[in-house]
Amino acid sequence: MxxxxxxxxxxxxxxxxxxxxxxxxxxxxxxxxxxxxxxxxxxxxxxxxxxxxxxxxxxxxxxxxxxxxxxxxxxxxxxxxxxxxxxxxxxxxxxxxxxxxxxxxxxxxxWYPKASLGNRVLDLRVVVIAGQARHVVVRTSRSPMTNLHLGNARGDVTAIRAAAGEQAWSAAMRSCVRAAACFPDTLHAGVDLMFRAGWQDHAIAEVNAFGDLLPNVLTEDGLDTYGAQVAAVLPRLR
Structure with missing residues (x-):
């Protein structure tokens, strides 16, 4: 990675x-x-x-x-x-x-022409854990660089999902899972996902070995990234 x-x-x-x-x-x-x-x-x-x-x-x-x-x-x-x-x-x-x-x-x-919302270009960090896309953060920017540590802002996942449409969103999540599956010996991967302008297509920018630091991003069952990793690995230890 x-x-x-x-x-x-x-x-x-x-x-x-x-x-x-x-x-x-x-x-x-x-x-x-x-x-x-x-x-x-x-x-x-x-x-x-x-x-x-x-x-x-x-x-x-x-x-x-x-x-x-x-x-x-x-x-x-x-x-x-x-x-x-x-x-x-x-x-x-x-x-x-x-x-x-x-x-x-x-x-x-x-250069992949990224989708935008509210005059800000965006991409997503999707954390795949044990073969499932579990956590998503939207990264928005006024420049081509969307990394949050560069002073950029988180976006609204619900709004992005609605803009993409359920079919395109589901296809993109499947691509993230397939990207993580290229590294079968790792429990988790942080996948950088880009939707094309117009929301008709998507591509994977990178896969990150240390891409799971997503504070305050929880699954439906209330787990953060680290909690979800522990929950995924415990059954393997029994």
């Missing part, structure tokens, strides 16, 4: 819907060449082994214009992870960031 290219490959092999990805890139020049070859002008560039959106760039290119949204702070040629999401629109800075990240490996996916 912590190796994004390998995780993406495992999900793809299992038929789980994921955004398409580019092959390996080793820096900014090869990234732009691969984007041109694929005909993509918007991508998410992710460190292959990163977490919590650290080092992630939402990159858009349109003719001579270029823009990247990221939590990376570039200061005096050095990179820092910052909780304030910022925008770069000069190619030199963006190239420097990508080239500095590239030696540790990059995973590049086509």
């Amino acid at each position: 912590t190796a994004k290219p390998e995780c993406h490959a495992a999900l793809t092999a299992a038929g789980v819907p994921v955004p398409p990805a580019l092959g390996p890139v080793d820096g900014y020049a090869s990234l732009r060449a691969a984007m041109t070859s694929a005909g993509w002008n918007r991508v998410f560039v992710k460190p292959a082994y990163g977490s919590s959106a650290s080092g992630v760039l939402a990159l858009a290119v349109g003719g001579p214009r270029i823009m990247a949204v990221t939590s990376v702070e570039l200061s005096q040629g050095r990179l820092f992870n910052n909780l304030r999401v910022r925008r770069y629109d000069d190619e030199a800075s963006i190239a420097t960031i990508v080239d500095r990240l590239a030696p540790d490996g990059l995973h590049v996916e086509r």
Whole structure:
């Protein structure tokens, strides 16, 4: 789960819907060449082994214009992870960031147009425990980065479920369960789920080994994520 290219490959092999990805890139020049070859002008560039959106760039290119949204702070040629999401629109800075990240490996996916509600884009963290989608948190943002620790806000699960419709919601939950099933030796997984704008489709962004910290999110029987994990494992110990 912590190796994004390998995780993406495992999900793809299992038929789980994921955004398409580019092959390996080793820096900014090869990234732009691969984007041109694929005909993509918007991508998410992710460190292959990163977490919590650290080092992630939402990159858009349109003719001579270029823009990247990221939590990376570039200061005096050095990179820092910052909780304030910022925008770069000069190619030199963006190239420097990508080239500095590239030696540790990059995973590049086509930008998936996320659904929005109330002028905020959104995705969901779905915690799958023992083969069941048990807990859901909606993460909403005014930027492409939805991680809650970046100052974003939780959304209303009921409203999102209603907007998607029961059929699309159920299909998305099944995809989350299938994604978690790609890792049969783990009891739980935090699955990042994206609905496409218009709610007609969905894709899995990532699967997280440590994605179960969801305070105050309870199941119908009153269990938080940790309580649900204990309840799921106890029968196996008898």
